[in-house]
Amino acid sequence: MAIATQIKALLKSHVDGDDALFLSIAMQMAAQEAKQGHGKLAKEIRDLIDEAKSNPHKNDTTPIPLVKPKGELGHLLNVTYPKLRLVDMVLSANIETKLQRLIKEHKQVQKLRSHGLAPRKKLLLIGPPGTGKTLTASVLAGELGLPLFIVRLESLMTKYMGETAGKLRLIFDAIQQTRGVYLFDEFDSIGSQRGNSNDVGEIRRVLNSFLQMIEQDTSDSLLLAATNHSELLDHALFRRFDDLIEYDLPEKQEIIAALKSKLAAFKTSKIFWTKAAEAADTLSYGDITRACEDAIRNSIISNKECVSHSDLMFSIKERCLVRQKQQSKP
Numbered sequence: 614m615a616i617a618t619q620i621k622a623l624l625k626s627h628v629d630g631d632d633a634l635f636l637s638i639a640m641q642m643a644a645q646e647a648k649q650g651h652g653k654l655a656k657e658i659r660d661l662i663d664e665a666k667s668n669p670h671k672n673d674t675t676p677i678p679l680v681k682p683k684g685e686l687g688h689l690l691n692v693t694y695p696k697l698r699l700v701d702m703v704l705s706a707n708i709e710t711k712l713q714r715l716i717k718e719h720k721q722v723q724k725l726r727s728h729g730l731a732p733r734k735k736l737l738l739i740g741p742p743g744t745g746k747t748l749t750a751s752v753l754a755g756e757l758g759l760p761l762f763i764v765r766l767e768s769l770m771t772k773y774m775g776e777t778a779g780k781l782r783l784i785f786d787a788i789q790q791t792r793g794v795y796l797f798d799e800f801d802s803i804g805s806q807r808g809n810s811n812d813v814g815e816i817r818r819v820l821n822s823f824l825q826m827i828e829q830d831t832s833d834s835l836l837l838a839a840t841n842h843s844e845l846l847d848h849a850l851f852r853r854f855d856d857l858i859e860y861d862l863p864e865k866q867e868i869i870a871a872l873k874s875k876l877a878a879f880k881t882s883k884i885f886w887t888k889a890a891e892a893a894d895t896l897s898y899g900d901i902t903r904a905c906e907d908a909i910r911n912s913i914i915s916n917k918e919c920v921s922h923s924d925l926m927f928s929i930k931e932r933c934l935v936r937q938k939q940q941s942k943p
């Protein structure tokens with residue numbers, strides 16, 4: 614049977630991501646077993662080595678098999694397999710740099726680990742609605758070939774708040790067991806420092822459980838928390854995250870890029886992009902997406918072959934009115 618030093622060497626080569634050394638130690642073990650008369654075991658090890666050689670890990674982002682949470686976990690997590698890429702987003706230079714760095718770190722996780730380091734993996738995403746926080750989670754999952762798990766907060770925060778810490782435990786066990794991108798959307802409902810006076814003690818307990826679990830997490834999963842209300846977050850939370858990404862409404866050039874990208878699926882006649890961007894300057898990316906979809910939909914329904922400048926301006930103005938009404942609500 615294999616001796617402890619060989620097992621140690623095997624594990625070390627695995628941690629270092631040194632496949633050649635791993636297989637060579639395994640070959641030595643097969644030879645040793647054969648010498649000791651364990652022919653069947655030796656053959657089984659050699660067959661496994663042959664299989665590993667003919668099917669090497671291509672890189673660290675080999676897609677993992679499809680998973681679907683079952684039982685209680687199925688109520689808490691919603692899984693998808695996004696195919697989106699960074700190029701599908703319009704990004705400020707600052708956010709793009711941060712996301713590219715994160716993707717590189719996760720694609721080269723073994724290299725970092727061989728130096729005793731871990732990739733950045735706990736991100737706090739803050740910013741107004743429709744500015745790309747959820748889209749970022751999809752893009753990271755798409756770029757890394759990982760499943761995206763969105764935590765269903767309405768199932769987590771039941772009226773029986775005492776159950777919430779147990780449910781959080783289930784989620785953190787899944788984070789450990791299944792590598793993926795895990796998004797806690799509307800995170801302020803857990804991370805808030807306030808709460809109404811009845812449940813403030815319970816919310817505090819849930820927050821403390823979350824803080825403990827995030828601190829103890831040693832998985833290779835990415836853990837994202839997104840909120841539109843960073844001002845409500847407990848200050849203790851900020852330092853538990855490896856990076857903070859701040860989203861904002863798009864600037865003029867970003868609006869133009871978003872309009873062009875969202876209209877790309879349909880023909881357009883001459884559009885005055887700067888004028889359209891000026892009209893849309895209070896809108897989020899989410900609103901711009903809807904305005905473009907409205908304009909395309911209207912053109913199709915009216916049997917037009919393309920979206921004209923006035924069609925687009927009409928849809929943008931409609932969206933601006935919706936936004937104004939939302940903002941005037943108390």
Ligand SMILES: Nc1ncnc2c1ncn2[C@@H]1O[C@H](COP(=O)(O)OP(=O)(O)OP(=O)(O)O)[C@@H](O)[C@H]1O
Nearest residue numbers: 702703741742743744745746747748841898899902
């Ligand atoms: N940076 C972006 N580039 C291109 N499209 C974007 C971008 N951000 C958002 N969108 C578009 O807007 C839609 C809504 O964005 P998303 O759901 O990511 O917003 P959010 O910040 O998570 O909002 P909320 O806080 O309301 O959940 C996306 O599905 C996408 O079509």
